Amino acid sequence: MSNPPIIVSASPHIHSEKSLKKIMYDVVIALVPAFLVSMYVFGINAFVVTAVAVVSCLLFEYLIQKYLLKTNITITDGSALITGILLAFNLPSGLPIWMVVIGSLFAIGVVKMSFGGLGFNIFNPALAGRVFLLISFPVQMTMWPTAVENNATMIDAVSGATPLGIIKEGVMYGDTITSLSSKIPSTMDMLLGITGGSLGEMSALALLIGGAYLLYRRVISWHIPITMLVTIGIMTSIFWLINPEHYANPLIHLLSGGAILGAFFMATDLVTSPMTKKGMFVFAIGIGVITVVIRLFGAYPEGVSFAILIMNAFVPLINSYFKPRRFGAAIKSKIM
């Protein structure tokens, strides 16, 4: 009998079905319902913005890896694809193309690759890209094409405001929630996506379907999204109960301004969120609190992006503080 060629390696000799690609493409699949809604609402613009963001993210990652870092090309792992989609989801559908490209460059080049690529970035690249654009081009970044129901062309140049924007501005000029109620879309409209806002944050329902898929596939756990949404819900309820004429009801807060998109797709980004369940609670509560504070008292009507980015910065600290309990640590041996 001849000896077959044999591989020697250390244990374990089997591996689970899990892989990086599967996780990444599950996220992409989960984003499809929301993308379809935005295609329906914004038409070809939604497709163009998303396509440009995705292509430029992939291209920048390729160019940086090939010519700057001279490392292996890993653009097929799906992470740059997700960054592209999520960046597009956080942009108004009418944003000029060149701005989308700049946002992608910032997201991939500065936030992701300069920190060392996949897994090393501190901040969520897509969100950082969006905030970069928001600060650089505040006018264009807050021009929301209004969705027009059942408009066959679906292209509508009229710039409207997001529900939270309407409230913020209205309350600032002395209006009350009741007097604004005609301008605020109904809860059902917000659930389905017939409202003003970023490309991907339109339909809370579509995002929830995607989120449920991620939970089902165990790509994310419930800890971050649920804790974050509950925190936002509780805090806005308190203010709403104190003064319902000045503060919007919690349902408006939960269904608009990218709260759902942020909770299920941005805050849960594996790289930039804590590793232990305890840490996840702290992280998600922090996001919730900061979001509400910015929305109610800050200059911006929406605060999810800032809140997530701020808490991203705390993740290393959270990770080193909230460690898993070591087996057998600090246990006095007891005999029954």
Next chain:
Amino acid sequence: MLKTFPKGGIHPPENKLTSFKEIKRMSLPKVVYVPISQHIGIPSEIVVAVKEKVQKGQVIAKSGGFVSSNIHSPVAGTVTKLDKIIDSSGYKKQCIVIRTDVKDASNLEEMEYPLKEEIMLTPKEILQRISDYGIVGLGGATFPSHVKLSVKEDKKMDCLVVNGVECEPYLTADHRLMLEKTKEIVVGIKILMYSLPVDKVIIGIENNKKNAIQAFLKATKSEKNIHVAALKVKYPQGSEKQLVKALLKREVPKNGLPLDVGVIVHNVGTIFAIYQAVQHNMPLTERVVTVTGKKLENPSNYWVKIGTPITDLINEVGGFPEGTRKLVNGGPMMGKAIKNTDVPITKGTSGILVISEDEASRGEQQNCIRCGECVYVCPMGLEPHLLMNLSEKGLYEKAFSEDILTCIECGSCSYICPSHRPLLDFIRFGKNIVKNLQNAKN
């Protein structure tokens, strides 16, 4: 609700291909290679010379100290060589080579004896017997059993846990033994109850071996103090600390032993070996080995003489299948890959696993995406990604303070990692260095 340990763990595909295959007796090996360090502790000292004739069961290497064990000749024959050969650790180890005398009657003798329930020895004699007859833990750790059983006066002990978990995928040696030798194992348990100050025994069996659970429930019906516990299937439940936690909710302290919480754990195979030694005067010279693999013609369980080269077992199951790329001594999670088929079966070999091409190589390593899966599955509450990082960077002091030494090397982290990172490889590497640094300090 089935019992299990609360933190971590994984559930790999079970692949117990041989759970319905009765244990067969291997044909007599022509030559046996008996290493002198088959157990944890001091290697034994050879007491035979080349060309000497040895009887079956004769001591051929004497215990080298307290934490050591006698080694007996598995066959009657002639010592042909005292040589260094590569054993399953991958290192060259001193070894006694014996050519079997095929004409010797004792070699052909059937080693099955009728059940003997009556215990004739005193507790002290039993301990001496276990020590003399080379009994070591057969679950894989190969810790000399008499050391475990010599409980110091100041340690309280109240419970014996019988480990019939066999959480490693593929392996069925313990499962078959529990089915075929149920009564003998119960007698073995009684021997231990008689010689140890325990008043309670729990037999822990995972729920994928329902027939073994039934068999023990039946066999222990009249025993008030022997309980059978069905456990949820979860790896690494066979690890002592996890098993004690699952069965008794007692947590073995860091760097401690089950004895620190009043428990002593023995594998079912070890208990059967104790029964054989005490009741039938049989030293430990053979054990059950599962020879398995998805592509094998006829995966089976065998009674194998210690020292039988693996080649013999592979031939017995129909030779290497086409496309074999890996050979593992033990199960797929903790077993050691071996290169040389001349490696002998030792006291710690519970299975030989043949892995074919499609499962043999590892996936390509990618960046850590900090998903936290390794943290989630670690049964010891460690952070494998961090320990790998620290070991890679040589930050051993920090690795020590992050409890790298408490890692039980179960491999759950490497198994689950979506980026195919060699977490355990680096942790093992770091662990060794940290251990050496600690030793140097003391």
